[in-house]
Amino acid sequence: MLNFENLLTQDANGWHWHLPNYFNIAYGCVRQHVEKGQGDKLAMIVEDQFQGTSQLTxxxxxxxxxxxxxxxxxxxxxxxxxxxxxxxxxxxxxxxxxxxxxxxxxxxxxxxxxxxxxxxxxxxxxxxxxxxxxxxxxxxxxxxxxxxxxxxxxxxxxxxxxxxxxxxxxxxxxxxxxxxxxxxxxxxxxxxxxxxxxxxxxxxxxxxxxxxxxxxxRSLIGRMPASRYWFNFQSGDRILHSGKFNWTYVLGSALMDPLFHGHTVIVHEGKNDANTWPQLIAKHQCTIFIGVPTIYRQIIQKTNFSADDVPSLRHCMSAGEHLSDEMLLAWRERFAMDVYEAIGMSEFSYYISQHTGAPIRPGAAGFIQPGHQVMLVDENLQPVASGQEGMIAIKTDDPGLFLEYWQLPDETTESRQAGYFLTGDYARQDEDGYIWFIGRKDDIINTFGYRVSPHEIERVIKTHPQVADCVALGDTIGKDKTIVSVCVIPVNEQALDEQELLEFGNQHLARYKAPKQVHLYQDFPRTKNGKVLRKQLLADLTNKRQSLTVSQTEVQA
Structure with a gap:
């Protein structure tokens, strides 16, 4: 029987992958445990708010x-x-x-x-x-x-x-x-x-x-560094995940990785109530809790649960968006443990993370997980010096890396240069190896843990008969709170029902993609060749909000 731990080894020359000739994820996550005599162990428990509890060995x-x-x-x-x-x-x-x-x-x-x-x-x-x-x-x-x-x-x-x-x-x-x-x-x-x-x-x-x-x-094998350095798995772990299987983050961290290592996963279906998660941790004696910053924030702000209520819990994990320093400190104070963050992407899952072997530095994303060959490069694809900003580049022979963009051969080819996949994400690495994530130099919106293309939103909103043009933006309206706002130029300067447009968005887009605010414009700031200046639009929204806050403060005074 194949020893999966030998698929990633380390020697004096570094880390080495040893991929088998044949490998199927279903064998790694399911069949191997039956063959090892662990078939009666619980693989999954589903707590459905309306249909009760179901489970699978x-x-x-x-x-x-x-x-x-x-x-x-x-x-x-x-x-x-x-x-x-x-x-x-x-x-x-x-x-x-x-x-x-x-x-x-x-x-x-x-x-x-x-x-x-x-x-x-x-x-x-x-x-x-x-x-x-x-x-x-x-x-x-x-x-x-x-x-x-x-x-x-x-x-x-x-x-x-x-x-x-x-x-x-x-x-x-x-x-x-x-x-x-x-x-x-x-x-x-x-x-x-x-x-x-x-x-x-x-x-x-x-x-x-x-x-x-x-x-x-091979992607399951490629996430072994995360299993070792982010999950901190121990024998008998029971993992509660707050997410849905369809999200790439959850597909890996709830469905595949824990089952690959023979653990038990608990998930929930139903309304999002902050009390649900501590209650399920206590009910099922969960040892690991995985969520997004919004969930941790809700537990802190809307419940009175503390470490005494969840004595089985020993490890907490988060991804999707940055967990604020304030929330990390609040969680430490209430639950007497850290929340370990990770960064990933649809093309590579999570590959940078914090781990128990090093203290968390507030604001830092953690470390490149041992086993992954990742560099920060400049515009000439040369490694940058410590402390300097560079694009994150991943070795193309890493088994965790995606195979291709579906039916987009040119985009697949363009994303890989000089033996590296160019992520488009920028970061800097300090002298101690900590990664400080800067983000993408494009316009992708990060809202409540979801990454959303503004072009996708704009394509839908522009089909509304009263919309001549629009621009979707990630509008930060509070600390760690970003919503989708849409700036709209109405057709022929006609009156536009903003609420009706929001409903239109809800009907044609997923809820997390649908705009939450509408801002009307006669025209957008543009470059000489007609390209919309998105940063200037976003700055205008921020200035308007600040001016409104000042005006309200003066009125109250």
Whole structure:
């Protein structure tokens, strides 16, 4: 049996990867534990606010994903074909995900927050032949997705009957739970090589449309440095994650990494209530809690829980956006432990993090995880000196790096130069090795842990009949609080209903992408060649807000 710990070793010459000839994520996360006699150990617990608690042992997950594997074969799905997964946090998620990988298909995780039109775009772009979604979600999707030729089958999970959404699309709609119950267990696992495609995630693109980021089965091996230096795994760990499986961050840190190492994962489905997380930690005796800064902030500000209420908890982790120094200190005071941050991206997951072997320096992102070859380079792709700003560049032979941008060969090629993947993120490294993250020198909006392309928002808002032009911005309205604002030039200077435009955004965009404020303009500041000066627009919004604050203060005085 393969010893996975030997896949990343260190000697006097540095770190070395040793990839096997064949490797399948489903084997690493599921089957290996059954073969080791740990099949009865709990792999996952799902706490659903409305449907109660459900759980899977490693043997349950192995068998159920084997039935899903058989189901895909019965549908004549070939290896390499895509299966779109749009599910809430439920046991059907890992069953579908690992079932895809066992079959050799490519899983395409998709957020439940996306609108029907956005899901339709992903279905078309990925060429997915199968969609796995919840029965409650299908009526909204059916009319839009029925227009795409590639989609052949929809598998509906969850309680209740299959909704009646008859149309002329020719799509076969199947009750997933019934189909799995009637399917035999297929114990086979596709003999994938490390570089074979495993899953396709979508991220905000620069053209106004999401772009696919294709990962290989090797990606699980490539995240071993995070398992060693960020998670701080110990025997018997029980991990509570506050996120949804469809997010790349959660897909790795909740679904794959903990299961790869044989631990138990607890996730929640339902309304976001700050009290939920400490309560679940106590109920399930969780040892690790993983969230985003917003969740930690809510627990501190909206609950009275403290370390005495969660005695099992020993390690906390955060990613998605920076955790403020103020919140870190508040968490230390209340829970007597640190929160260890990490930085990652859809193309590479988390590769810079804090760890228990070194003190946290407020404001620093942590260290390059041992095993990853990462440099900070200047515009000539030469290493910068300590303390100097440089672009983060990752060695292209790192197994954690994505395979390609889906159907974007030119963009894939342009992103890799001189043997390195150029992230577009900038940082500096001090003499002690700490990384101080600066960010991207582009316009991507980081709002409540989500990275959003302004071009994608603008593309949608510009379809409104009263909008002549618009610019979407990340508008910082308070400490560690950034919202999406949209600056709009109305058609022919007509009156524009701002509330109606916000509703339009909510209908056509995921909630985290939809604008929260509208600012009206007659024209935008531009360069001589007509390019909008986004920084100047953002500065104008900041100045207006500050002026309003001063005026309100004077009135109160």
């Amino acid at each position: 490693y043997r349950d997950l192995d068998q159920a994903s084997g039935r899903f594997n058989y189901l895909l074969k019965s549908l004549n799905i070939s290896d390499g074909e895509r299966v779109l997964i749009r599910l809430p946090n439920a046991t059907s998620y890992p069953i579908s995900f690992f079932g895809c990988l066992k079959h050799g298909a490519v899983a395409v995780p998709t957020s439940t927050l996306l609108s029907a039109h956005e899901v339709a775009y992903l279905a078309k772009d990925s060429g997915a032949k199968v969609l796995v979604t919840a029965k409650s979600m299908w009526p909204e999707l059916s009319a839009t997705l029925g227009k795409h030729d590639n989609l052949q089958t929809v598998l509906l999970a969850g309680q209740g009957n299959v909704p009646d959404t008859s149309n002329d699309s020719g799509i076969e709609v199947i009750d997933l739970d019934q189909a799995l119950a009637q399917s035999p267990v297929d114990d086979s696992i596709f003999a994938s090589r490390p570089d074979d495609p495993a899953y396709l995630v979508y991220t905000s693109g620069t053209t106004g449309f999401p772009k696919g980021v294709l990962h290989g089965h």
